[in-house]
Amino acid sequence: MAILAVNAGSSSLKFSIYPIAEGQVLPNVLTGNIEGLEPGGAPVLGWTFQGKQLQRQLPLTGGDPFEQALHSLGELLTSEAAIPKIDAIAHRVVHGGKDFSASVLVTPEVLACLTLKISLAPLHQPNNLQGIRAFQKAFPSLPQVACFDTAFHSTMAEVDYTFALPTSLTALGVRRYGFHGLSYQYVMGVLQKRSAQGNGRVLMAHLGNGASLCAAREGRSCATTMGFSALDGLVMGTRCGTLDPGVMLYLLEQGWDHAQLQTLLYKQSGLLGVSGISADMRRLRADDSADAKRAIDLFTHRVVRESGALVATMGGLDVLGFSGGIGEHDVVLRAELGQRLSWLGVKIDSELNQQATGNEVMAIHQPDSLVEVWVVPTDEGFVAAQDASRLI
Known part of the structure; x- marks a missing residue:
């Protein structure tokens, strides 16, 4: 097994492949980035695999640059036998709001709920969701998983996440959520092992x-x-x-x-x-x-x-x-x-x-x-x- 972890931005797509052996996720064996995905951009696919840094200019087809990028990524993932077969795609999603305190399999209902949270993270959320939809179309047989930057902070006490606003607003989800949770979860895991x-x-x-x-x-x-x-x-x-x-x-x-x-x-x-x-x-x-x-x-x-x-x-x-x-x-x-x-x-x-x-x-x-x-x-x-x- 292997997981493809992706982070979709407005003009770029970062990705890494993590093999799984005996139920344990191993360090990534391939990392890469596709840049120039903005309208009118010149998409470039770059990746590192087995110690080699490689780069490929992507063709300009006049279509959706994100779709073209995923087509090229799919070709890359099957280009060498040494690249592990992908079993699922994990997406970084910035805001889970009050509805998601842990990663979830993406369903139409989940995607609809996350779309309602775009105004909470207008720079990131639209791109994250665009990435999910594009990957669903390009890799329809693979499970898509949404992983939230807010989830790590779901353990905060009420006194730490509550704003001094009327409870009618708090009930609507106006509260402190916190971000960078995926990074903090990783750093915390390392410190618990090393310190x-x-x-x-x-x-x-x-x-x-x-x-x-x-x-x-x-x-x-x-x-x-x-x-x-x-x-x-x-x-x-x-x-x-x-x-x-x-x-x-x-x-x-x-x-x-x-x-x-x-x-x-x-x-x-x-x-x-x-x-x-x-x-x-x-x-x-x-x-x-x-x-x-x-x-x-x-x-x-x-x-x-x-x-x-x-x-x-x-x-x-x-x-x-x-x-x-x-x-x-x-x-x-x-x-x-x-x-x-x-x-x-x-x-x-x-x-x-x-x-x-x-x-x-x-x-x-x-x-x-x-x-x-x-x-x-x-x-x-x-x-x-x-x-x-x-x-x-």
């Missing part, structure tokens, strides 16, 4: 273009920085993070409409908005301008501030884990966060920190650090494959 304190008070930092923190005890999420939508919490690449709702009321009074507000919050804010330069932390690190520094400083400050809040909910800290593109690769950020959280007993070893480049799981704390610090390259597809394997 002596992995079942204690753990703070996980998924830092990338989307960024959040998660507090966990005994392997279960108890608080997180993202909320009803993926806008809340930390500064992100193009998203604003926590914002006084009065700002939105003010902009409405100034004549802004829904489309303008949505574009502002999701696409024009965050590192890009503050710096005016880029949403990419690597680009900002290479820029010595005051604007770039201001954006980096704000990003770092908000991680520190929210870390303190989540540590307070746990009553202390035993393990700090970094993941995501920035968390796994930004040595400077990890060092600065370690220094600013030193009051908790965090002591990062500078040499180990330099060596941690996101290629492997590494502990980067000093021997006398009261808090273990780990860099864990995340693998959301592995978690999705595990869930799909259990369901089928």
Whole structure:
């Protein structure tokens, strides 16, 4: 058996194949990405298999670029005998709302319910669902499984997920959900295996273009920085993070409409908005301008501030884990966060920190650090494959 885990975006499709042996999901044997799927784009299929990185320009047929991409993917999956036969497809779906607290087999009823949640994650949900429908059409004989970024946080207590709004709104599902759950579930599993304190008070930092923190005890999420939508919490690449709702009321009074507000919050804010330069932390690190520094400083400050809040909910800290593109690769950020959280007993070893480049799981704390610090390259597809394997 093998599971194909996919993550459909607006212009790209990421995929990985995870073999299953004796009921256990094994590390992926093939990973890839199809880019250029936007209208008028030039689709390119790239993949890594048996240590080789390969690439293929996809033909432009004038039809649906996503359908063409899946046709090419299907050809790839059957091109070599060494590629495992696929038994199910696991889809990352950002928002399960109050209806889904665990992965599910996709049925027409499930798809209809998820469609109603598009407004909760307008940047991600439509693409996730488009991916499911396209795969159903391209691979009609294979089970499709929806795996939710919100599911890991279903263990939060009511006091952690409730907004101070009328109960009539809470009953409609207006509450904190949390995201990056597939990543946190993977990181939590690694820490429980590798860290002596992995079942204690753990703070996980998924830092990338989307960024959040998660507090966990005994392997279960108890608080997180993202909320009803993926806008809340930390500064992100193009998203604003926590914002006084009065700002939105003010902009409405100034004549802004829904489309303008949505574009502002999701696409024009965050590192890009503050710096005016880029949403990419690597680009900002290479820029010595005051604007770039201001954006980096704000990003770092908000991680520190929210870390303190989540540590307070746990009553202390035993393990700090970094993941995501920035968390796994930004040595400077990890060092600065370690220094600013030193009051908790965090002591990062500078040499180990330099060596941690996101290629492997590494502990980067000093021997006398009261808090273990780990860099864990995340693998959301592995978690999705595990869930799909259990369901089928």
